[in-house]
Amino acid sequence: xxxxxxxxxxxxxxxxxxxxxxxxxxxxxxxxxxxxxxxxxxxxxxxxxxxxxxxxxxxxxxxxxxxxxxxxxxxxxxxxxxxxxxxxxxxxxxxxxxxxxxxxxxxxxxxxxxxxxxxxxxxxxxxxxxxxxxxxxxxxxxxxxxxxxxxxxxxxxxxxxxxxxxxxxxxxxxxxxxxxxxxxxxxxxxxxxxxxxxxxxxxxxxxxxxxxxxxxxxxxxxxxxxxxxxxxxxxxxxxxxxxxxxxxxxxxxxxxxxxxxxxxxxxxxxxxxxxxxxxxxxxxxxxxxxxxxxxxxxxxxxxxxxxxxxxxxxxxxxxxxxxxxxxxxxxxxxxxxxxxxxxxxxxxxxxxxxxxxxxxxx
Numbered sequence: 001x002x003x004x005x006x007x008x009x010x011x012x013x014x015x016x017x018x019x020x021x022x023x024x025x026x027x028x029x030x031x032x033x034x035x036x037x038x039x040x041x042x043x044x045x046x047x048x049x050x051x052x053x054x055x056x057x058x059x060x061x062x063x064x065x066x067x068x069x070x071x072x073x074x075x076x077x078x079x080x081x082x083x084x085x086x087x088x089x090x091x092x093x094x095x096x097x098x099x100x101x102x103x104x105x106x107x108x109x110x111x112x113x114x115x116x117x118x119x120x121x122x123x124x125x126x127x128x129x130x131x132x133x134x135x136x137x138x139x140x141x142x143x144x145x146x147x148x149x150x151x152x153x154x155x156x157x158x159x160x161x162x163x164x165x166x167x168x169x170x171x172x173x174x175x176x177x178x179x180x181x182x183x184x185x186x187x188x189x190x191x192x193x194x195x196x197x198x199x200x201x202x203x204x205x206x207x208x209x210x211x212x213x214x215x216x217x218x219x220x221x222x223x224x225x226x227x228x229x230x231x232x233x234x235x236x237x238x239x240x241x242x243x244x245x246x247x248x249x250x251x252x253x254x255x256x257x258x259x260x261x262x263x264x265x266x267x268x269x270x271x272x273x274x275x276x277x278x279x280x281x282x283x284x285x286x287x288x289x290x291x292x293x294x295x296x297x298x299x300x301x302x303x304x305x306x307x308x309x310x311x312x313x314x315x316x317x318x319x320x321x322x323x324x325x326x327x328x329x330x331x332x333x334x335x336x337x338x339x340x341x342x343x344x345x346x347x348x349x350x351x352x353x354x355x356x357x358x359x360x361x362x
């Protein structure tokens with residue numbers, strides 16, 4: 001696995017108390033420091049963590065490009081794309097969305113480009129089916145705005161005979177934990193940790209926390225972790241850790257929801273940590289890892305977010321000493337002997353927020 005000098009593969013951080021003493025709402029520093037939404041203070045500098053054995057350690061999180069405050073996208077009706085094609089009978093076309101991470105403006109533009117919403121931001125795709133693969137908040141400027149949009153589109157799509165649904169991402173677990181448990185110590189496997197510290201370290205936004213309400217928490221806590229649609233096994237993370245939670249889709253989803261409902265900080269932390277694993281489908285043995293999930297849960301291809309395509313392709317963090325360049329992402333990345341489709345276009349590193357119709361064209 002290619003890495004930049006002094007720069008390991010991108011993964012989430014599970015911060016420990018020895019990393020830093022948390023002031024009120026801090027942010028990343030370094031060459032890829034993210035923008036600071038309203039009310040956020042400047043961060044301290046932290047030393048790298050010693051990762052727990054058995055899962056990928058994290059570095060300073062994804063590079064983030066500040067895109068300013070969230071703006072509503074306006075589209076000239078004369079040049080607007082046609083709505084997504086809707087069949088006369090049966091279910092409508094299937095679309096999936098990669099990690100959004102608070103980039104509401106980019107999400108609206110991408111959904112509009114595919115004909116799923118109109119110029120006013122309302123569902124216009126009839127019986128089309130839309131799946132979000134998780135990670136709605138953190139790093140970007142308006143995570144709560146993203147959740148509000150997805151919740152509204154869910155109601156509008158259902159009223160039109162289609163649907164808009166979402167999966168649980170590791171950042172949903174992180175935000176839930178930060179809200180519920182705050183600075184309560186948890187057993188991280190590498191010392192004492194807290195959800196609050198990990199949330200801040202992984203791009204948590206004060207602007208989101210200030211607007212987080214009970215109905216947002218309830219919606220996130222009820223999200224499924226795995227689904228199979230038209231032969232596509234949909235998950236958030238490119239990991240085999242789902243196998244730890246059940247031998248069927250129903251069992252995994254029930255176990256995840258029950259874990260969250262029990263409200264045990266250590267149990268939720270362990271769930272978050274496992275959902276943070278990545279790169280299981282890449283490199284040697286990756287195809288077999290995918291097959292282990294497909295054989296257990298069904299489907300002929302797995303579709304995931306979580307690991308940005310530029311990292312899967314080695315386009316970020318090379319060892320040649322070149323200066324950082326914005327990654328070029330044109331669409332989903334198919335790999336692992338054609339069995340895996342990666343959907344995180346790296347919007348937080350000036351990549352692309354992907355909305356893709358399935359199945360992919362040959």
